[in-house]
Amino acid sequence: MKITKKTKFSEALMRDPDVAEVFMKNGMYCLGCPMAGEETIEQGCEAHGIDADKVVDEINKKLEKKAEK
Secondary structure: OOOOOOOEHHHHHHHOHHHHHHHHHOOOOOOOOHHHHOOEHHHHHHHHOOOHHHHHHHHHHHHHHHHHO
């Protein structure tokens, strides 16, 4: 399953908790907030003025790299 902008934060984190590093690196420190559970990556990025495509690309690269191991 590839992560998309429509993926909820909670779904991405359930897939692999290490994706939290990507969110944090991009200035999204509110992963524990109540909205994060139902919010899509796109919605969160828009709220924080962050490029959702960049974040999703970083997440998928991280997941692909882990899968290669």
